[in-house]
Amino acid sequence: EVGLGQSHQPKENWSKIEWEGWQYLPWANWVRANPARRLNLSVSPFPENQGYSLEACASGAYDSHYKILANRIVANGFEGAILRFGWEFSGNWMPWYPAAGKASTFAGCFRSFVKAVRAAEPGANIQFDYNPFFDVSQAVLAAAYPGDEYVDYIGLDLYDTSYPGYYKGCPIAGCDSTAATNNWNNNQLPALKKFVAFAKLHNKPVSIPEWGLGDRIRIKDDPKGGGDNPVFIRNMLKFIQDPSNRVAYHSYFDVNARDNYAQISGPLCPPGSTTSCTLYPKSAAAYLELITAAGAQDIDFWKSGPTTPTSTETSTSTSTSTSTDTNTNTVVATSAVITPASPYVGGEVNAATEVTATKADSLIVQLVFKNHTDSGVIEMKQFPLKSFAAGKPENMANTFLIPSSLSAGAYRVDTAVYSADLKKLYKLQSSSPFSVIDPVYVADGLSVTPSTLIAGGAVTVDASITSSIKESLIPEFVLHNDQGIVIANKKLTAISTVAGIAQHVASAFDIPESLAPGAYAIDLIVRNADETKVRAETRNVPLAVKPIHKASTAVVNPSSVEIGASFQASTFVSSSADESMVVEFALRNVATGAVVEKKTQSPQNFIANQGELVTALFNVPLVLEPGNYAIDTTLFSASMEVLVQQNGAALSLIPALYSASVPALTASVVIAGGQV
Structure with missing residues (x-):
């Protein structure tokens, strides 16, 4: 009995994302025919090529669309559906592929989706699959993880391709067993083990929502597909059927799609045809053989969700404790010591632990930097395989860079100790929670010289900038009037701060003669390297401009x-x-x-x-x-x-022409007949 059907949502527009009725009606009839059946639905976060973004999704901008989808899922009888939201997000062919360094935006988008669906249909038992492509890096796998409370399955999609080149030069019909085995051992199996270890770390089952052969006709450039490859089919089914891998469900992509021919059901394709037929008789026979031998799948496990963890997968979070595998070894790991006790966002935190094995053994140790509230992984450091002498403690330490996009809050570092093949978790020990705090930035001492000047003159400005973390910052001085209208600005080249050390910055403004007299001010604004965030500022240091x-x-x-x-x-x-x-x-x-x-x-x-x-x-x-x-x-x-x-x-x-003084004259003049 096939217990799980899979369908993919279109990406063209919101109407199709919210519900494509003709596509889901056959699935609704199929699910109603047997209450044990469920639908696995690949959900597009937003329409492609229309300007939508992960950032907007994370802010809740698209929640109304997600709630409509949830209502229609339940209305059509798909309670208990598994939703692959943003499937294969780690592949750059997807519209919701997060750019380098932006994986956490996908995590935020995923959380918004889950919250919206649960709010719309709280009793529908809808579950959620975190589903990157198999070759996702360990860093992105951890950084994009939305947190344990938002995830029910940790999935991967895997097709029989070999980008390292193991299939180069194979015949069109398919590669030989040597090439297939080399690709499995060196490319595919390590990826599967990576997901198993990650899922165990979060106590989640593994899913493989899409897997299939890779053809040598449609896949170009090497070509990279393995063709008719029964070795791949057998290895995959054995891996899936191994209980220690905790694979909850899988879905073979039984379609000859436009970009890859993978179908193994139906008759053998006649020459020149790929419609409703298979190109791979050997692989089809291998699949049928192993599926028949395994018998009916137990769908109760993945219907009910993750199993209760065993004692080897849990421990107290605040003290040293021991967990024992009675068949092999006993491992002790101390709670990681965190320094500094309260690191800054964008800074560094060091975690140091001591691991002891009671028996000599080769073990793999991981230090996992996690959100203490929802267990979302920030970063994981996996140490190389290490030989432990019986009873001898080994110190393991790592310095984690705290992403500048991380929110302040409670975090922890888990110590996970695995067997050499990563199949057995001997010990999982959590550190005490510690606070990651927002960094402190100070811009002070802004001076303007002179503080009063005549238009047409020059003014010098200087200040000091201090950051609690090492970071590249861009200072900018801004001259504006008393209404806040910018007159001029001086953006300086980036400076590299040293934690806690003040750095001097200075510049100058030539005040244009055309500037009207009046009251002005100068601001100092300090931004991060990509100028998306203001780190510190000092505003409104006065400057008086006098008339000319x-x-x-x-x-x-x-x-x-x-x-x-x-x-x-x-x-x-x-x-x-x-x-x-x-x-x-x-x-x-x-x-x-x-x-x-x-x-x-x-x-x-x-x-x-x-x-x-x-x-x-x-x-x-x-x-x-x-x-x-x-x-x-x-x-x-x-x-x-x-x-x-x-x-x-x-x-x-x-001198004046007649400037000499003329003395007064006294004279007597005798005139006949009298005196004057």
Whole structure:
């Protein structure tokens, strides 16, 4: 009895993702015919090529679509369905493939999907399969894992291909047993063991939702498929049927698809045809032989979910404990010591443990950095196979880089000790939970010099930046007005911080003459290397920009004047702001430097950027000595603050033509007939 049927959702649009009725009606009839049957459904996280993203999925933006899907699953009688959400996400051919370093975004998307489905249909017993492709890296396998509470099966898809090249040069019909065995031992089996170990670490059963042959007709470039390969079929079925691997369910991809011919059922294909037939008679016979020999599959295991772990798979999380395999060995692992006690997001954490085996043995030790709340794996360090002497402790330590995308919270490091073939878990010991905290960034001491200047001048800015972790940061100084409108910015090259050490940064702004006078401010903003996050900032350090004042060198008319005569002095005055100003002319003796006379005008209103001619009339005092003089100009504010001083209009004073004194005369004039 086949207990599990599999279907794939289309990716074209949300309507098809929410439900493609014609596709599921036959499955609904099939499931209703036997209550033990279930549907395995591959679910697209979002439509392809339409701008949707894992980040938006993780934020819950698509939850309404997922809830509609859940409602329709139940309405059509598929309670207990297994959903392969974002299947084969680790393959770059999938629209939901997370870019390098972004695997955690898939984990967040997966969690949002599970939460939405459970919220929509809380009693439907819908289960979830975490299902990358078989060649996923250990790092991505761990980083993309959404957490134990969101996963029921840990699955992989595996087809008989050989990207390392073991099948290169094989005949079209298929490779020989030597090539098949080499590919199995060096490529396929290690991948399967990787998943078994990962599943055991999380106490989850393994699934193989898709597996099949790889043809040598459609798969190009080596070609990479193994063709009619009974060795692969036998090895896979033996692996699946080995109870120690805990394979809950598997599904052979019995289709001659457009990108791979894998069908093993039906008649032998006639020449030139691949429709509803098989190209692989030897593989078909091997499959039938082993499936018949194994008898009916026990579907109760995967219908009810994971089994209760044995004592060899659990231990207390806060102290040293021993778990024993009565047939082989006893292993003790201390709770990992964590340093620092509270590491920073984006920093490092070191975990050190001590492992002892009571018997001499070769063991594999893993240190697994995990979320303490949901057991989601952040990173795993697997040490090479190590020989343990009986009773001799071995120190195992690793420094983990804490991803900058990680959320602050409670974490732990588990120590897992396996047999050499990774089939037996001798010991799983958790550390005490520790807190990963957000890093501390400080940008302070921002100074602006000068803090007041005239437009057209320059200002220097400097500050210090301190980070609690080693990180590349990009500082940026921003000049803005009091409404927050940016006038100019200075983005510096990236600096590499040293944890806890302040670094000095500085720059300069040339203030344009066209800048209106007024109140301004300078900010320092510090971002991470890809400029997606603000790490620290200091804002609104004031800068006052004063107007530009101009007064031309005075013009004297005439430039040569007799003592006692008059002359006119004039200057051209302007300001970049509307304001009241006072103009003062001073007559200065060039030889002595003494100011001999001043003419201070009354305050006058000037319109911004509209210059005006200001004049004054001087009467040269008779007491002045001839010589060289000058007319200096000073421009004052209304409060008599000096704005501009302009020296140097030359004036020559010369003696008057009739400047001698005439004494008074006293005379008597006798005129005939009288006296005057």
